[in-house]
Amino acid sequence: MPHLFGKRHKGIRRSTGAVVGDFFITLGLAAICAIMLYPFIYVLSAAISSPEAIRANSVVFGPVKPFSLEAYRLVFGDSRIWIGYANTLYYAVFGTALNLAVTVLAAYPLSRRRFRGRKVMNLFVSITMFISATGMMIPLFLVVKSLGLLDTRASLLLAFAASPFFIILMRSFFETIPEELFEVARLDGASEWTILLRVVLPMSGAALATIGLYYLINRWNGYFWAMVLITDPNKHPLQVVLRQLIVVAQMGEELDVSIDRAGTTAEAIKYATIVVSTLPIALIYPFLQKFFVKGITLGSIKG
């Protein structure tokens, strides 16, 4: 049927309609991106504007002169924020390292096709994914409590030592490695540990980067369990401090009209803290984006 419309040549110039369509799609995406970026532009602007400008509501888009780095000086002088930052670094570094170690050690045997315990251990790991986070909330808290781990840094590290989902994801990555490689390594007399460290891990850079990034972000951004398990402010990660600073304090102010703004600088500190807490992740992820996208795709196919 369509041949009736005459001959078409490959590589002809695209029609005006297609060009106009492209233009509008690009415009639409630019608009979506503007909306996505706006809140962050607002925060960045407020964080370098003078506290007076924020108070006078003149920060709407872009920083308002006179620029002021006063807020940053205050942020870096505020011990709560320093301690929070140090704790976050601690949880992020040791937490992610522990997560990756447990995940790799679990995923490797599960991926070995002739491992006798493979079936039962796969079941042992994946069955735990079916219990909802809500159902686990109280029992998990009580277990941590009865182990005497409440209010310790170890509680956060150990209670979330690995995610069954990421173990299964890592296993799927390992399963894509050709079986012959294992056979060859075994014939050369390599032990399972040598195969894991010398053969499998060097080939799994993308997988380690992806899953490591997932874990890192969970550690960096998590607030709930840190808030529940740890009461000592000296052990709180930055997100718990931030919650106090920008969510609880803010709502408190608004609900109680009688309170006057708690000083102009408090306002500026808020924005500067958001910036210093978010910047590290915002700078890392574009470089890992490629791996990250690959990881989700694999997960969705296997899942």
Place this chain on the structure above:
Amino acid sequence: MRRAKSLHDDPALWIMLIPVILYLLLFRYIPISGVLIALKRFSPFLGFLKSPWNGLEYFRQFFSSIYFERVLRNTLVLGGYYLAFAFPVPIILALMLNSVRKPRLKKAFQTVTLLPHFVSFVVIAGIAINLLSPRTGVVNLFRQSIGLEPIFFMQQQGFFPFIYTFIRIFKESGYEAIVYLAALTAIDPTLYEAAEVDGAGRWRQLTAITLPSIMPTIVLMFLVRIGNIVSVSFEEVLLLQNDVILETSEVISTFVYRRGLLGADYSYATAVGLFETVFALILVVSSNSIARRFKNAASLW
């Protein structure tokens, strides 16, 4: 064959599994068995074993309280809004991103739309509360500049589901678009070439090639979402809600947190959590079985 099998049944593999076995036993399996305290009148002083049995009393209490209807309704409303309003957004976004011809521009757009996914709930909620503030929020400054009265968004019951849904769309659309983008890049480009040769326009290509090709992915994702409808993004709800709007913002999980961890009413809260788990499990299992059937059917097409 038998030799090959025993060859791989290396104790080293079991040693590698020790950490995960210990971890899952201690922090997953013991808590799972700990849900039995829902059937006991748990007292921290008596401990798990000595606390007296209490039957289904806490379930009866929950089902007959005003909270049951409220938290169930709010959970389903938030989940339903998410399904209705947020589900199509990543699909449209993926279609738009896929039609950008310049690879660098495409990557730049994708980087920006992914950004909110990497920012913490705390920061997103904080910024949202800030922008919606009646006195200093940009939204209300704009309303005032065109002569409208400022609205106290975070204190009005009706706004909460919309605010929550909008923030979820804002935060997760770019991330959820990735799955659809993967499905789009898997489409055989010769199909489009053939269509172009046949004189099919853009719209025709979309409806005749693109949408049918990604339809299995769309249906699968939809079923996954239905399975997760009860598991609303609890940490986000907790950050956005306040005492004034609990009537529309209290969901099952935040209720468990409030009663169990803030109120130390462990058994009652565990009973509510168990109810949620069972309800969610039924949804997940049934939507999974439909998905599996669908997958088989899809491979037959």
